[in-house]
Amino acid sequence: MEIVTYRPIGIIHSPFKETTGVPRQSAGAADIKGTIEVFDKFSEGLKDLNGFSHIVVIFHLHMVTGMFLKACPPWDGKEHGVFATRSPHRPNPIGVSVVRLERVDKNILHISGIDMVDNSPVLDIKPYVPELNPAGNIRIGWLAGRVEGMNKSKSGDL
């Protein structure tokens, strides 16, 4: 199949300059603030975004090196298929995070709940709409009872 190419629409400014110490999930980083700088040529696309309290950020995990089909989360100690985990070492290192949108200042989005490394390229931004989440019974397989461990974990933890 053909290769897919994207051009970044912005860049993340985050207090995390390296991959170690970054919260593994936005839910574990509620107090961490940063910004998304949307490049000028795309800023027109931000109209009305300020009415949303949360946004979905799709970004490139640009510092991740290496891909593994199995992942062994340190807070679990067992091996799972990478698609059944949130490991960044994926065939395509794409991050999807829901962050709080504090305010919009022209082309700068002030956000909190940052689990991204500084300078990560942003590929897309979508409004977060909880009504689109699935309803009813949700099963979370091997993660059942382990979500808190995941949220509290930071990259580089052993």
Add this chain to the structure above:
Amino acid sequence: MEIVTYRPIGIIHSPFKETTGVPRQSAGAADIKGTIEVFDKFSEGLKDLNGFSHIVVIFHLHMVTGMFLKACPPWDGKEHGVFATRSPHRPNPIGVSVVRLERVDKNILHISGIDMVDNSPVLDIKPYVPELNPAGNIRIGWLAGRVEGMNKSKSGDL
């Protein structure tokens, strides 16, 4: 900024052969079934995915032509910035959908809630974990009171 390139890890088999008539959101397509064929070289990454009732599918909107910074949803009639909408005509046409995982048969994922066009390239699959969703007050801006219209709408509707 540099271009980002990804290689598809699989392909979607869907009853929708064209872009018209496709539900705009997975939430509006609960009964629509299809499969994700994960390419053999990545199938090892599916271990333990069968324990999850829902998965997040990140896919390329390969049939979308044209990008607009403003979108005017037909069920709303007003113009919004594209990043404040779920329009497929985005600078980077990336789809993120939560679908129900009915069962895993080797490298074939049987799913329902399909809002994808046939042959869409799949870039990543992640487990859906509701505990990672934001808690507390969520504001959805101009979409407030309009989500049902979005869910019932299909592409090509006027």
